[in-house]
Amino acid sequence: MHPEIDNPARAISLKVSSVFLFVIMASLIKVASEEVPPGEAVFFRSLFAIPVIVAWLASRGELKTGFRTTSVRAHVFRGLIGTSAMALSFAGLAILPLYEVKAIQYASPLFVVVLAALMLGEKVRKVRLTAVFMGLIGVLIVLWPRLTAFTDGSADEKLAFGAMVVLSGSLCAAFAQIHVRRMVETEQTAAIVFWFSLTATMLALLTLPFGWAVPSPRAAVMLIGAGLIGGVGQILLTSAYRFADTGVIAPFEYASMLFAVGIGYTVFSEVPTAQQMVGAAVVIAAGVLIILRERQLKLQRGKARQIVTKYG
Template identity: 60%
Template sequence: MTPLRGIALKLGSVFLFIVMAALIKATSQDVPPGEAVFFRSVFALPVILGWLAWRGELSTGLRAERPMGHVWRGVIGVSAMGCNFAALGMLPLPEVTAIGYAAPLMTVLLAALLLGERLRAVRMTAVGIGLCGVLIVLWPRLSVDAVDRVAAIGAALVLASAALRAMVQIHIRRLVQTESTSAIVFYFSLTSTGIALLTLPFGWTLPGPEAALMLVTAGVLGGIAQILLTSAYRGAEAALLAPFDYASMLFALIIGYSVFGEVPTGTMLLGAGIVMAAGGLIIWRERQLGIERGKARPGMTPHG
């Protein structure tokens, strides 16, 4: 696979995830977050199983060396998804996307705290700049006025989702030491389906035909997007693909305006731009360190 194909797959996955979020947002006034998570998860399962069978990886995808590791990944992931889905009903799509960019910044901090990764000056500076950008996006939602209370709760939910997604990334870094990517993808959909089903007693509704179609489509698109994302990283370096995550802002702006009539504020765009710049700085620095490690590797002894 060429790098250009990897980039195309990454952009395809980013676009489908934003379309999925838009479909969830469109049903958010009638369908509670737990039910939306269930549809997102259960209808992704056939897509993922079909993909694993087509690649001849079905047996690998169903093999779990650490079952409880997958369960905990599911618990944290479902919590993140539920918070994000709830926030989509309270905030504009581009704003949810912008605040969500805090997740990679939090991942850097958690990796230092929990995995002992070295927090270098450039990383610390970038994280600080990025968090300032997140604060700029959040600032208009920090009002205690009754009018803004729902939006403030939505902003808090997105921030909680970002923190949980960062925890998921740390957990996956440990999980990949014994589990295959196929198993992680499959068991997340399986466990998230089961966990979401537990929310059935808490206000599930019977969606109408149009809402049901949108929810099913969201699940299928989520499964396809996950496959495209996995395939992209099989064919291109993570450092090359990472910047294309920020294409989600462009897609969110277009869909938010054309579908929901959401006009972004200057404050939101400024904050999002600062967060994206900080993320770009981290990506650039990681790429430089990767090049330096690559140059040093030929001179290493077998013990490193």
């Protein structure tokens, strides 16, 4: 294996660092959402990530690659789905505790498995199917206190709505991942990263007539910081996959729950219930099972290719 690829310790450190930065970014958005609507938050998050991404591409000599594309339509469509996911996530952050938003967002990899079967024709065998059902049960455990608010007419209907918003965002994020799987066949990673930030910025501007607010200096600093930190987090995440396979890195995504619980408790005085933590643990276990299964299948496919190459 190439020495740059075979460096799991570096890959994991980059992944965990990116996860931590994304939780910090979400925390900043949560604070700023007290003053600005989700569309405005998406604008700041996307706009101020662009200079960071451009500087990174320039340092790697990939600036021309970042601008080059073979399908503008594909990037626009990816922007529409990804921006919707981001806006719904930010809307949920304004309503729900930070840790709960993260727990619900863990449903996204489960949706990816289902959508890959429906849209890409991928086979879903017993292990992954079991993991999906297990994960959905975990999501239901997390959501159940919110769902009952719709039926008993309690004052928590706003929280229930917030949970549905975040879940919808997770579904949009899954659609975006499926679309990116198709895009990587013809588009460079640098182009996908750059054009998404630019497209999201432009799409967010369309929400301007729907009630943007002039942020206070404190909120403006939070929003700009979220954009810059989000850009750095994206770079660290992208870089992590240069040093190890997905199967090695992906499970560390779930470190975000530890960060979210810690920051939520320290900054927002949020304390998760036992039921929510149990549900989150079930979803995490299902996600790790899917990741391990994907890694096993990848190894099997690799061995099959070696056999075909050697004896075919």
